[in-house]
Amino acid sequence: MSNILQELEAKIEGIQSASTSKTNVGIVREIGDGVAKIEGLSGAMLNEMLEFPGGLYGLALNLEETEVGAIILGDYTKISEGDEVKTTGRLLQVPVGKELLGRVVDSLGQPLDGKGPINAKEFYPVEKIAPGIIKRKSVNQPVQTGIMAIDAMVPVGRGQRELIIGDRATGKTTIALDTILNQAKINQAGEAGGDPNFRPLYSIYVAIGQKNANIARVIGTLEEHDALKYTVIVAASASDSATNQYIAPFSGASIGEWFMQNGQDAIIVFDDLSKHANAYRQISLLLKRPSGREAYPGDVFYLHSRLLERSARLAEGYGNGSLTAFPIIETQAGDVSAYIATNVISITDGQIYLEADLFFQGIRPAISVGLSVSRVGSAAQIKAMKQVAGKIKGDLAQYRELAAFAQFGSDLDARTKATLERGQRVVELFKQTQYQPMDVQLQAAVLWSMQKGYLDTIPVERIKEFQGKLQEFLSTRKESTLSKILAKKQIDEEVEKELAAALEEFKVIFK
Amino acid sequence: MKISREARRAAREMFRLSLVDGRLNTARVKDISDRLVTEKPRSFLEILKEYTRLVRLELAKRHAVIESALALSEDESSRILADLKTRFGNDITAELRVQPDLLAGIRVKVGSDVWDGSVRNRLNTLSQQL
Numbered sequence: 001m002s003n004i005l006q007e008l009e010a011k012i013e014g015i016q017s018a019s020t021s022k023t024n025v026g027i028v029r030e031i032g033d034g035v036a037k038i039e040g041l042s043g044a045m046l047n048e049m050l051e052f053p054g055g056l057y058g059l060a061l062n063l064e065e066t067e068v069g070a071i072i073l074g075d076y077t078k079i080s081e082g083d084e085v086k087t088t089g090r091l092l093q094v095p096v097g098k099e100l101l102g103r104v105v106d107s108l109g110q111p112l113d114g115k116g117p118i119n120a121k122e123f124y125p126v127e128k129i130a131p132g133i134i135k136r137k138s139v140n141q142p143v144q145t146g147i148m149a150i151d152a153m154v155p156v157g158r159g160q161r162e163l164i165i166g167d168r169a170t171g172k173t174t175i176a177l178d179t180i181l182n183q184a185k186i187n188q189a190g191e192a193g194g195d196p197n198f199r200p201l202y203s204i205y206v207a208i209g210q211k212n213a214n215i216a217r218v219i220g221t222l223e224e225h226d227a228l229k230y231t232v233i234v235a236a237s238a239s240d241s242a243t244n245q246y247i248a249p250f251s252g253a254s255i256g257e258w259f260m261q262n263g264q265d266a267i268i269v270f271d272d273l274s275k276h277a278n279a280y281r282q283i284s285l286l287l288k289r290p291s292g293r294e295a296y297p298g299d300v301f302y303l304h305s306r307l308l309e310r311s312a313r314l315a316e317g318y319g320n321g322s323l324t325a326f327p328i329i330e331t332q333a334g335d336v337s338a339y340i341a342t343n344v345i346s347i348t349d350g351q352i353y354l355e356a357d358l359f360f361q362g363i364r365p366a367i368s369v370g371l372s373v374s375r376v377g378s379a380a381q382i383k384a385m386k387q388v389a390g391k392i393k394g395d396l397a398q399y400r401e402l403a404a405f406a407q408f409g410s411d412l413d414a415r416t417k418a419t420l421e422r423g424q425r426v427v428e429l430f431k432q433t434q435y436q437p438m439d440v441q442l443q444a445a446v447l448w449s450m451q452k453g454y455l456d457t458i459p460v461e462r463i464k465e466f467q468g469k470l471q472e473f474l475s476t477r478k479e480s481t482l483s484k485i486l487a488k489k490q491i492d493e494e495v496e497k498e499l500a501a502a503l504e505e506f507k508v509i510f511k
Numbered sequence: 512m513k514i515s516r517e518a519r520r521a522a523r524e525m526f527r528l529s530l531v532d533g534r535l536n537t538a539r540v541k542d543i544s545d546r547l548v549t550e551k552p553r554s555f556l557e558i559l560k561e562y563t564r565l566v567r568l569e570l571a572k573r574h575a576v577i578e579s580a581l582a583l584s585e586d587e588s589s590r591i592l593a594d595l596k597t598r599f600g601n602d603i604t605a606e607l608r609v610q611p612d613l614l615a616g617i618r619v620k621v622g623s624d625v626w627d628g629s630v631r632n633r634l635n636t637l638s639q640q641l
């Protein structure tokens with residue numbers, strides 16, 4: 001007890017010695033819609049936190065000749081004209097660290113899940129300059145999304161920025177969620193395996209301007225699959241202020257950067273940046289900044305480029321971790337040439353384009369092969385996947401072209417027919433139920449069987465059934481072969497022989 | 512009242528002309544405002560309002576407000592004023608205010624800079640830090 005008293009006294013002593021403090025103050029002249037105009041504050045700095053009466057804080061965004069424009073964090077209705085505002089000399093910070101895993105926080109890092117306070121030891125500023133050239137390392141380790149179509153055709157590497165773009169309700173969030181679920185699966189297996197070199201991949205899901213019901217559903221799904229313990233959720237829902245929605249992705253990036261700078265890997269999903277741009281537009285217009293195309297401010301490109309530039313892979317001496325970003329953009333009627341969409345496409349290292357037409361044809365995930373690319377490409381694939389998936393993207397693109405053409409005529413030469421048959425089977429193979437990510441070794445085995453023509457004799461309608469049973473057969477009866485693929489990371493002669501034998505055996509069973 | 516951009520610009524220009532060696536010149540301010548009122552250019556009321564605001568802010572930069580919980584003695588106030596004059600120059604004006612809210616101590620405000628040595632401020636920082 002006396003210890004506590006001494007501590008308190010020491011604290012008071014420390015405060016008293018610096019009792020006369022110099023601050024800079026201003027007077028609120030205008031307040032409304034979460035934005036305040038403050039007269040005075042001649043010493044305010046850009047992005048500095050300002051203290052309002054009643055424990056409220058704001059951010060100084062506009063520094064003008066005699067006024068400061070600030071956005072309010074929290075309930076602005078409690079502020080009135082004439083209130084005194086103080087500078088604090090601090091930047092906005094969020095708690096970071098492993099303590100946040102399994103938690104749902106708001107854009108300032110305060111818990112929203114009722115699981116008690118977060119005892120984080122470290123804090124990072126929300127706005128941080130992205131790592132420079134020297135600190136970076138090229139991307140060559142894979143992020144396994146567990147979605148065969150992505151892992152085979154648009155592979156994502158650790159430290160990459162891969163955009164997920166598509167119309168509403170085409171499965172954008174589902175792809176992000178599948179990826180998070182697959183990481184949890186891999187982490188669990190890795191932790192159980194006890195490999196000292198195993199690097200778990202943590203996930204951060206940032207919800208910006210989403211319906212609360214959707215956020216609750218995401219949390220529910222993660223909990224159901226026991227993936228929440230590897231995930232941090234930063235939520236700024238549609239009912240939160242535009243300020244909070246604007247800050248949320250930057251807070252999420254700070255939380256992710258902690259992992260990156262401490263020799264760990266993380267992925268971050270920004271769901272979605274179209275709404276983030278809208279929130280920023282609202283703030284900018286209220287601050288009376290000049291507006292540009294579609295009334296977005298001139299720096300809306302910089303807004304997203306500085307955010308996404310923060311995901312990187314760091315070299316050994318500089319943190320030795322990575323942050324992989326999956327920004328999401330919602331298009332209107334499939335228009336990828338909209339303002340924000342083209343901005344983010346040009347910033348990211350590739351995109352996964354989801355098409356509504358494919359979705360309604362039953363091809364789910366509805367990934368458009370022609371428009372989806374990964375600029376990191378096969379550098380981020382294990383060799384086994386490179387061996388089996390190298391030509392699939394080209395083949396599939398050829399199939400799509402021929403399929404459109406073949407609708408008109410029935411007389412087709414043998415090669416065209418073969419391409420069509422193969423294409424149909426690949427399309428079937430890539431259909432995948434949501435929340436059922438697939439292991440990479442299984443993906444490689446299935447694609448190998450396709451490449452070697454084992455599927456050519458199976459009717460297209462039965463491909464899914466064949467695939468399902470083959471996967472079951474391989475993972476229950478031929479586990480050793482699968483683990484060999486995983487360990488060797490390639491399909492060498494030995495594995496090839498074993499796979500061939502397994503396929504022959506399975507074909508007899510499958511009727 | 513909304514002040515147009517043109518009026519703001521004109522007011523800023525007038526304000527710039529009222530400065531001599533970086534200090535506000537009373538004679539010039541009077542002259543400029545008199546001519547504005549007699550000549551009545553377009554939206555002169557807006558210009559005058561904005562101009563007044565700029566002059567008010569400039570004056571506040573050279574004006575100290577000394578607040579104390581209890582009325583200061585003659586000796587105390589003259590010492591504070593003398594100290595302010597050495598810091599900010601001889602043309603600084605000062606006003607004394609009694610503010611029982613502060614509980615004890617004094618608070619000096621010059622422009623938007625504040626030196627707060629009041630008990631109220633200490634209590635506030637204490638309550639924030641604990």
